[in-house]
Amino acid sequence: xxxxxxxxxxxxxxxxxxxxxxxxxxxxxxxLLFLNNDLSKAIITLMxxxxxxxxxxxxxxxxxxxxxxxxxxxxxxxxxxxxxxIFLGQYLGVALSLSMSLILGLGIPFVIYGLFKSxxxxxxxxxxxxxxxxxxxxxxxxxxxxxxNDNKIKGVGYAILLWLFLAIIYDGIFLMSLILLEAYPxxxxxxxxxxxxxIDLSRILILLKLDISALLGYTGAVFKQFxxxxxxxxxxxxxxxxWVAAPLARIIYVCKRKDF
Amino acid sequence: xxxIQNLHKSFGKNHVLSGVDLDITEGGIxxxxxxNGSGKTTLIKSILGMVIPDKGTIxxxxxxxxxxxxxxxxxxxLPQIANFPGNLKVCELIRMIKxxxxxxxxxxxxxxxFQLAPYLGxxxxxxxxxxxxxxxxxxxxxxxxxxxxxxxxxTGLDPISLIQLKQLIHGEKKKGKxxxxxxxxMSFVEEVSDEIVFLLEGQVYFKGSISSLKSKTQQLxxxxxxxxxxxxxxxxxxxx
Amino acid sequence: xxxxxxHYILLALTILSVRGYSQNLQVCNGCHISSIKxxxxxxxxxxxxxxxxxxxxxxxxxxxKPVTIVGENYPIIDGELKGEIITVVSDSVTVEGLHIxxxxxxxxxxxxxxxxxxxxxxxxxxxxxxxxxxxIYLEKSNFGxxxxxxxxxxxxxxxxxxxxxxxxxxxxxxxxxxxxxxxRDGIYLEFSDHCKIKNNVSEANLRYGLHFMFSNHDxxxxxxxxxxxxxxxxxxxxxxxxxxxxxKENWGTASYGMLLKEINDSEIIGNSFEExxxxxxxxxSNRIRYRNNxxxxxxxxxxxxxxxxxxxxxxxxxLYNSFDISYNSNVNDNRFDRNYWSxxxxxxxxxxxxxDVPHRPVKLFSYVVNRTPETIILLRSLFIDIIDFxxxxxxxxxxxxxxxxxxxxxxx
Numbered sequence: 001x002x003x004x005x006x007x008x009x010x011x012x013x014x015x016x017x018x019x020x021x022x023x024x025x026x027x028x029x030x031x032l033l034f035l036n037n038d039l040s041k042a043i044i045t046l047m048x049x050x051x052x053x054x055x056x057x058x059x060x061x062x063x064x065x066x067x068x069x070x071x072x073x074x075x076x077x078x079x080x081x082x083x084x085x086i087f088l089g090q091y092l093g094v095a096l097s098l099s100m101s102l103i104l105g106l107g108i109p110f111v112i113y114g115l116f117k118s119x120x121x122x123x124x125x126x127x128x129x130x131x132x133x134x135x136x137x138x139x140x141x142x143x144x145x146x147x148x149n150d151n152k153i154k155g156v157g158y159a160i161l162l163w164l165f166l167a168i169i170y171d172g173i174f175l176m177s178l179i180l181l182e183a184y185p186x187x188x189x190x191x192x193x194x195x196x197x198x199i200d201l202s203r204i205l206i207l208l209k210l211d212i213s214a215l216l217g218y219t220g221a222v223f224k225q226f227x228x229x230x231x232x233x234x235x236x237x238x239x240x241x242x243w244v245a246a247p248l249a250r251i252i253y254v255c256k257r258k259d260f
Numbered sequence: 261x262x263x264i265q266n267l268h269k270s271f272g273k274n275h276v277l278s279g280v281d282l283d284i285t286e287g288g289i290x291x292x293x294x295x296n297g298s299g300k301t302t303l304i305k306s307i308l309g310m311v312i313p314d315k316g317t318i319x320x321x322x323x324x325x326x327x328x329x330x331x332x333x334x335x336x337x338l339p340q341i342a343n344f345p346g347n348l349k350v351c352e353l354i355r356m357i358k359x360x361x362x363x364x365x366x367x368x369x370x371x372x373x374f375q376l377a378p379y380l381g382x383x384x385x386x387x388x389x390x391x392x393x394x395x396x397x398x399x400x401x402x403x404x405x406x407x408x409x410x411x412x413x414x415t416g417l418d419p420i421s422l423i424q425l426k427q428l429i430h431g432e433k434k435k436g437k438x439x440x441x442x443x444x445x446m447s448f449v450e451e452v453s454d455e456i457v458f459l460l461e462g463q464v465y466f467k468g469s470i471s472s473l474k475s476k477t478q479q480l481x482x483x484x485x486x487x488x489x490x491x492x493x494x495x496x497x498x499x500x
Numbered sequence: 501x502x503x504x505x506x507h508y509i510l511l512a513l514t515i516l517s518v519r520g521y522s523q524n525l526q527v528c529n530g531c532h533i534s535s536i537k538x539x540x541x542x543x544x545x546x547x548x549x550x551x552x553x554x555x556x557x558x559x560x561x562x563x564x565k566p567v568t569i570v571g572e573n574y575p576i577i578d579g580e581l582k583g584e585i586i587t588v589v590s591d592s593v594t595v596e597g598l599h600i601x602x603x604x605x606x607x608x609x610x611x612x613x614x615x616x617x618x619x620x621x622x623x624x625x626x627x628x629x630x631x632x633x634x635x636i637y638l639e640k641s642n643f644g645x646x647x648x649x650x651x652x653x654x655x656x657x658x659x660x661x662x663x664x665x666x667x668x669x670x671x672x673x674x675x676x677x678x679x680x681x682x683x684r685d686g687i688y689l690e691f692s693d694h695c696k697i698k699n700n701v702s703e704a705n706l707r708y709g710l711h712f713m714f715s716n717h718d719x720x721x722x723x724x725x726x727x728x729x730x731x732x733x734x735x736x737x738x739x740x741x742x743x744x745x746x747x748k749e750n751w752g753t754a755s756y757g758m759l760l761k762e763i764n765d766s767e768i769i770g771n772s773f774e775e776x777x778x779x780x781x782x783x784x785s786n787r788i789r790y791r792n793n794x795x796x797x798x799x800x801x802x803x804x805x806x807x808x809x810x811x812x813x814x815x816x817x818x819l820y821n822s823f824d825i826s827y828n829s830n831v832n833d834n835r836f837d838r839n840y841w842s843x844x845x846x847x848x849x850x851x852x853x854x855x856d857v858p859h860r861p862v863k864l865f866s867y868v869v870n871r872t873p874e875t876i877i878l879l880r881s882l883f884i885d886i887i888d889f890x891x892x893x894x895x896x897x898x899x900x901x902x903x904x905x906x907x908x909x910x911x912x
Contacts, residue, residue: 007348007356014347040820041842052882072345075399077310078337079360082329171883178875179868186874194877203880211879214799214822216751217777218873256327259271259311 001085001092004076008093012065018101021057025105033113039120046106047127047206051199052167054134058098059159062142065094067152074260087143087255088248095139099132106131123209130202133240137198138163140247147254166199174200187220195235198243205236261286261407261438262307267316269302276302278462280316286406289429289439291449294459295490300442301340303459304409307440308337320407333361338400340411346385350376350395353384354402363403370398373424389416397421401428408432408439414448426452450482458486460493528552536561536569536577543567551575551598559604563588563595571597574628579603584611588619596625603632605660612637612662613651616644616670624649634662635683638670638692647676653683655706664702667692667715675700682706686728689715698722708733709750720745731756731776740766750776757798760785768793778803779821786810792912795819800826800866809833817911818842818861822879825861825902828870832899836861840908848909859907862898864891 012018028049032042066073069090076086106128115121142159149155174193178186194200207215208227215227226232262284269277276299284290292300305311307318309325309332318325325331344353358365371377374394379387387395393416400408413425429452432439443449449456456473458466466473466489470482479485525539525547533539535558539549548568552575559579563569563586576599579585583604586595593616600613612634616622622644629635635651638644646665655661664680666688667673673692678700680686686702689695689712701724702709709725710732712718717739724746725732731750734740740763747757757776763785772794773779779798780790783806790813795801801821802813811834818824819842838854839861846857865884869876878884891898 003356003360007345011345011347038842044820044842048880048885069345071339071341074310074339075344076360078308078332078335078339079357080330080332081360168883168886171878171881175868175875175878175883178878179872182872182874186872190874190877200878200881204877207877207879210797210820211799211822213751213775213777213797214879215876217753217799218876220874223874257312259269260305 001082001089004081004086004089005092005096008069008090009097012093012097013100017061018097021061021098022101022105025102026108029106029109033109039113039115039118043120043123043127044210047130047210050102050127050131051134051202051206054098054102054131055138055167055199056163058095058135058138059142059145059163060156061098062091062094062139063146063155063159065090066143066146067155077260083255084252087147087251091139091143091248091251095136098135098139102131102135103128126205126209130205133244134198134202136244137240137247140244140251143251144247144254147251147258166197170197171200185220187218187222191222191226195239198240201236201239201243204232205240208232208236261321263317263319263322264303264307265317265319267303267306267318268314269299269306269311270314276462277306277313280459280462280464282457282464282467284438284440286438287433287436288454289433289441289452290455290457291453292440292442292457292459293449293486294465298459299462300459301411304411304440304442308332308335308409333363334405334407336400336403336405336408338396338408338410338413340415344384344392344395346383348384349380350382350384350387351380353395354380354399357399358402361403363405365402366404367398367402370402373428374398374421390418390421393417394421397425397428401432406437408437410439410441410443412443413441414443414445422448446483446486458489460489465489465493523547525549526552527556529554529556540565540567540569546592559583559585561586563590563593565590566592568594569596569598570594571599574599576601579613581605584609584613584615586614588614588616588622591620592622593619594623594625596623596627599628599630600632601630603629603634605633607660610634610637610662612666615639616641620644623647628652632662632683634666635664635680636666637663638665638667638673640669642671642673644670644672645674645676646678647674649678651678651680651683653681653705655683658684658706661706663688663711664705666690667695671695674698678702680705685709685711686725688712689718691715693717695719696721700724701726703727705729709747710734712737716740719743724748725750725757727751728755730754731758731778733759733761734763735759735761736763738764738766742766742768742771744770745772747771747773747776747779749774752777756781759783760788763788767791772796773798773801781805782808782811784808788812789814791815793817795821795824797821799823802826804828804834811835812837814838815908815912816840819911823863823866823869826866826870827862827899827902828867830897830899832902834902836902836904838906838908839904840911841904842911844907844909846907853909855907855909858903858905860892860895860898860903862902863888864897867897 032045036042110124115124145158146155178190194204264280264282267277267280294300302311306313320331323331354367376394379391414422455469457464474485477485477488479488525533525543527533527536527539540563545566551571553573555576555578557578557580559582577585579602581602581604585600585603603613604611613629613632614624615637617639619641620643624636624646625648627649629651632653636646651664661684663685664683665675669691671693674696676698680702682704684706686705686709692715695718698721703726705728707729709728713735715737720742722744726748728750750757755777757773757779759781761783765787767789769791774796777799779795779801781803786809788811793816796819798821800823801818803826805828813836816839841859844855844859846855848855865888
């Protein structure tokens with residue numbers, strides 16, 4: 001698996017898209033920091049962008065990579081390699097190269113700006129950690145889509161739909177149901193609803209950092225325990241790990257039974 | 261070498277293989293033929309473990325292939341369409357495949373034979389179709405495995421390379437290897453193969469030497485023999 | 501440390517100057533005057549009583565003549581939880597440098613470490629008060645000074661705890677440089693006018709860091725109110741000036757940097773509100789000028805409830821608050837102008853430092869959260885940003901005229 005990972009990773013690190021992606025983050029970091037000159041504001045803006053953009057790029061990129069490397073995958077399948085190692089290797093190659101582009105693209109301008117001397121370093125680390133998790137999750141979801149759809153057009157379509165659903169539609173439905181059910185105690189429901197969507201989950205981690213003052217304004221006991229203690233952080237991270245593990249488990253399950 | 265028993269595979273409603281029984285003995289060149297959609301590629305992919313059969317067993321060197329991967333170390337496979345990760349260089353791809361299989365490789369001799377040396381430093385995405393196929397052949401033959409499977413090996417080759425491919429195949433045969441070939445070029449099949457396996461409607465319709473095929477169909481040349489099988493079968497279908 | 505050294509020097513100077521024109525009585529554990537009560541009984545008007553280092557188990561000390569009581573190296577006055585320790589009923593009394601502990605707790609009487617009752621021209625300075633019920637309690641006493649005191653309570657429940665510094669019908673009092681921690685209300689004023697509350701730190705109190713009602717014409721300057729149960733509450737007062745105070749980390753449902761209720765004609769200038777659940781909660785307050793304040797990382801920087809008219813918010817910084825302004829109605833009679841909003845998304849093409857597009861500080865989402873509080877969990881969601889944006893483009897729920905027409909491009 002490590003060998004496949006290595007080759008996929010180097011293949012991708014040399015691809016044009018990795019550079020585009022890297023350059024985009026580099027530009028974003030530079031523009032936010034040096035034109036704006038406000039570290040806190042830059043980090044807030046970045047957080048808003050990252051929880052939307054990283055999933056989009058992760059799914060689309062993952063889907064495209066899979067379809068484009070189909071023949072190569074077939075070449076690998078004829079080699080004495082386990083199927084799970086081939087797909088996990090490729091998956092990690094994509095996810096890690098995406099994460100690398102993100103971390104380097106944003107990291108370089110922030111380091112130049114003097115991040116290590118500022119106390120925003122924890123916010124920034126959290127940001128990169130969340131970006132990494134989202135890359136892992138959405139690439140895994142992309143591989144799930146492609147393994148179940150041999151048709152490229154369909155696969156790309158589903159990928160975009162998935163993103164649209166998790167990034168926007170889900171929250172719309174979520175908001176509507178909270179408003180409709182406002183007569184009932186909602187704190188458990190609202191936390192559960194958040195846990196079931198990795199984008200919302202990442203958002204919660206960001207809220208814990210940026211908006212704790214506002215979150216503590218709500219009376220619910222479950223909320224208070226969740227946000228007021230370390231519990232929220234721990235549960236959110238565990239859920240993020242689950243969100244990586246579950247699609248990966250399905251990748252392994254499906255790839256063992258698939259015909260190529 | 262390969263023993264296939266009662267192999268079934270369908271894709272949706274389409275029954276591609278319906279009870280294939282086949283014994284490939286060790287040594288010699290076997291051509292797998294059949295009309296489009298007769299299940300040639302599916303059969304080969306089943307042997308390689310790329311397609312998972314619905315029913316039946318495949319034994320390679322006496323070992324069932326189901327859920328195993330290491331037996332593929334004993335097989336060299338030449339896929340039909342050769343597409344490689346575009347950002348790798350030719351030499352990197354060769355090194356990578358060697359790295360993945362970890363066996364003795366004859367890459368340098370083959371590279372010389374197919375005159376690929378000038379392309380070694382080039383990216384795979386810049387290669388022409390013919391060069392790719394040559395590289396594909398190099399990647400297949402550079403290992404010394406007892407079983408070789410070639411899926412349409414002649415695609416895109418120039419005459420010189422074709423001759424070299426034939427030499428290569430003969431050379432491997434002399435070493436006592438078993439070689440499976442699918443091809444649409446009948447002259448090529450006739451020239452190289454010892455035995456024919458003819459697939460029709462998901463089953464082995466005929467297995468034997470070219471001469472016995474000719475006598476069975478009462479045709480003088482190989483191409484006509486094949487054509488007559490297809491015609492007969494077509495007529496039968498209409499009768500039913 | 502440095503701070504204390506200066507105090508000692510000041511103390512020494514005071515003692516020296518007092519010695520010049522009046523009698524000086526010394527109290528110590530082994531002397532023939534071994535209690536403060538005894539010294540007061542023996543003292544003439546304007547005498548000075550020097551309390552030497554030691555522990556004095558006394559309570560109910562009644563100061564009924566104009567004397568100066570000075571502690572040397574913080575002698576301990578231990579009330580043994582029996583009742584009030586010092587009660588001043590005479591004008592021109594100075595108490596300083598004592599370490600008072602163990603004030604009695606009662607449900608019927610408000611025992612204090614020091615109570616000044618119907619007196620004028622008093623000074624309470626450099627005191628350390630510990631394990632107390634009420635700390636310094638002014639009752640109908642005017643023209644005094646409460647300064648450099650350290651009041652450390654151990655309050656756990658509201659019903660059996662008292663306030664750090666309490667002014668009741670006391671005018672023209674200066675409360676300066678005091679440190680108050682963990683009592684019920686840090687500083688409490690009721691019916692007290694023309695007072696100056698300056699440079700105090702009031703933190704970790706059960707209820708309010710500062711609490712005043714019906715107290716007009718007061719000045720609050722350079723104070724820090726941090727991590728108090730309910731922040732700061734100011735109610736039913738007029739002509740208040742609040743300058744350069746810091747309101748920090750007051751977290752909770754009913755916790756405010758500052759709660760303004762029925763406050764009129766006041767000025768709130770140069771204060772900083774940082775990381776509070778609600779920076780300022782305004783109810784029924786009119787004609788207040790908010791200027792040059794910083795609102796940083798609050799849940800809600802300003803929450804406007806009920807009828808608030810003719811308030812002006814000028815040249816403030818609103819930085820990274822979850823919500824900048826929240827209204828519960830869609831009428832607005834307050835003016836927002838020339839503020840800096842970190843949420844501002846407009847541009848400044850003519851480079852005059854003022855955004856070319858007016859800023860709408862009220863988000864639609866704040867109405868949604870107001871109605872269904874659990875929806876706060878959707879904060880910063882793209883969906884919410886979209887509905888906020890559409891509301892911005894054509895306001896339906898938010899007051900149409902609530903805008904800052906001259907949003908600043910750079911923070912002040």
